[in-house]
Amino acid sequence: MPRTVLVVDDDPHIRQLLVFAFGKAGIDTAEAGDGEAALAQASRQPPDLVVLDINMPRMDGLEVCRRLRAGSDVPILFLSSRDEEIDRILGIELGADDYVVKPFSPREVVARAKAILRRTSPGAPISSEATLRHGDLTLDTDGWRACWHDTEISLTATEFTLLRTLVAAAGRIFSRDQLIDHLHGPGFAITDRTIDSHIRNLRRKFADAGCSDLIETRTGIGYRLGACRGNPAGA
Structure with a gap:
């Protein structure tokens, strides 16, 4: 089955770059321009992975992560515009699976996303013992x-x-x-x-x-x- 990534960023240019990169990799996408829209979209059509910007107006990515984690184990890949360790560590401790620091290569984001999706794919080889x-x-x-x-x-x-x-x-x-x-x-x-x-x-x-x-x-x-x-x- 095709996998769907929800791309959440208030910058439409970044969303466009990532949607294009995921599309080239054969991965479906949905988009949201702020935290509230992301939660609504995730509730309406649960994604297989969320690529989530930390710094957004109205509701930042950390709060979105908290709310998603309250009722979902969907993998989360954070995008951070600041190379500050506190942001990354806090994001991980809130339940994110990985992070990428801006400016980033769209190919790096896709590679990290694909690594997470491989681990969570229902058909992926997990272990010789169930x-x-x-x-x-x-x-x-x-x-x-x-x-x-x-x-x-x-x-x-x-x-x-x-x-x-x-x-x-x-x-x-x-x-x-x-x-x-x-x-x-x-x-x-x-x-x-x-x-x-x-x-x-x-x-x-x-x-x-x-x-x-x-x-x-x-x-x-x-x-x-x-x-x-x-x-x-x-x-």
Whole structure:
């Protein structure tokens, strides 16, 4: 089935560039010029991915992200006009999957969007095992569901992919660069802080459900899966 990307930016020129680039890549698009229009469009016709500008009048992208996340796990790719780490980190912690800083190449935006869509495609190869278990954690890789005991934990596509990577190689320590490669493939310029933010999100969501030993930090090396039994461990 064709995939649809909702492009949200108050600059019509940027929307035009991105719609053209996605069209060349064979990806359908919808457009919105502000946050309120984006929420209405997403409700009317749920997209497979939202490309979302942070700095917009009336309702900025961060607020749009908050509202989308209140009822949807749709992947979100942020566009930021400022190369300020606080914007990027806040966006990730609100539930965005990735970000691109303006000025950007439309081809880079499409490449990052396609990487996210591949991870969330129903027909994409996920794992040789449909169900992964570790401690009291269960991942349904076909249904993109993560459960702690009988509680389903709502994760973004990036959070799920990170956790699946750790669970599939329980005991292995992954550096931040290795986790970036698993998410996007080699060559994507993403800061270590972005991975740290995704890890914090995962820890917070599972801690809220009673699992405080989901992921261990190995100082100076990276991260590995914890015992997933509910007790603090080595972080």
